[in-house]
Amino acid sequence: MMKQLFFTLFLVSLYLIQSTIEAKLLKFKRKSSKGKQLPAYVQCSAPIRYYFQIGLNDKYLITKAMYNIQCETFLKFKEEKNLINDTGINFFVNSEEDKVKLSYVDKTPTIVNLTENTYHNKVLAGFYFGYALGLIPEIARKDRNRKVKVFKQNILPKYRKFYKKKKAYPKSYYATRFDFSSIMFAKPFFGSKSRDKRTYKLKTYSDYNKQIKEFNEFSFNDYKRLNILYCKDECKNSIRCENFGYHGDNCDSCKCFFPFRGRDCRSYVLRSKECGKEFATKAYPKPRQKIFTDLHGECYYIIKANNPKKKVKLTIKKFNTTKIYSYDLIIKYRKDKGAEGLKIERNITELKFPPLSRSVIITYTSYDWDNELVLEYQEVKRFRKIKSH
DSSP: OHHHHHHHHHHHHHHHHHHHHHHHHHHHHHHHHHHOOSOTTOOSSSOEEEEEOSOTTTTHHHHHHHHHHHHHSSOOEEEOSSOOSSSSEEEEEESSOOEEEOOOSTTSOEEEEEEHHHHTOHHHHHHHHHHHTTOOOGGGSTTGGGTEEEOGGGBOGGGGGGTSOOTTSOGGGGGSOOOTTOTTSOOTTTTBSSTTOOSEEESSOTTHHHHHTTOOSOOHHHHHHHHHHHHTTTTTTSOOOOTTOEEOSOSSSEEOOTTEESTTSOEEOOOOGGGOSOOEEEEOSSOEEEEEOSOOEEEEEEEEESSTTSEEEEEEEEEEOSOTTSEEEEEEOSSOTTSOOEEEOSOEEEEEEOOOSSEEEEEEEESOTTOEEEEEEEEESSOOOOOOO
């Protein structure tokens, strides 16, 4: 009797130990799976292998994007003649719908299966390719609520994954801010249940609405993000890139955005004599004005707060033009200057920008002597909510 009791207790103990081990293993597997936020095939040390089932004409936009990525980042690509069964990307074509199945393990490839129309659409082809490389939709950023309001009820179920917040994504990804020019910023009707139902709306910066329709390529920050995600340790002992620049495809120089240039992005692009000698201006507590008339050429101006602890408040007091295509005016007022600025495409009276950073970059190109631009600027202590624009 005692032997039978001990044997029963032994079996129960063994079962409990086994159950505990299995539970821990399952928990570990789930944790590991959850931690794998990036595709296994995207690496800085080896080319990304890919295979195309589709014809030459269908793959043109994807291969062009690959070429640009190789020029702007450390990532490389290698085409395979046969179907990939392990690590890599297989591109297929179908006649019904767009599907992307990401793989986070070495033994399974990612499947990008798009319609022929999508492969010929620069915006959608770029979006799905960026997604396959680990870029997340801008509307899936964990900080998206500051910029957009998502209407979940208007989104088709199969598209909801593109709108779901990526809360556990690598922190390094957020070194770049929300970018309206990103190829990953889906259009307002992407995945909508109906053509007249938006999937989101902008909370602020309503002037960006028209711009969003014009962006159809990988942005400066898109390339920068790819390097941050996969190649951040490539240039540890190299020069530091200033002014939001980054090391592109080598460690000897930096990739810069206009108007910065040079090996470390500390220099400036040469300006036309029409722009005047002064391009850098200090902002003080007392408002000052800058008037641009009789201007013909490509110019830029940088306004910085005199006190590094304060921010620049900018107002376009007046912008007047009689010819639509006679100017180009872009204001970069947010902290991340690598993100696209606000493009002014209309006559304006009293347009205020919120003071979000200690500097503002104005790029102004005028081809008509009659164009007139009046700016007012000052430094302020902190952000004060201004009516959205």
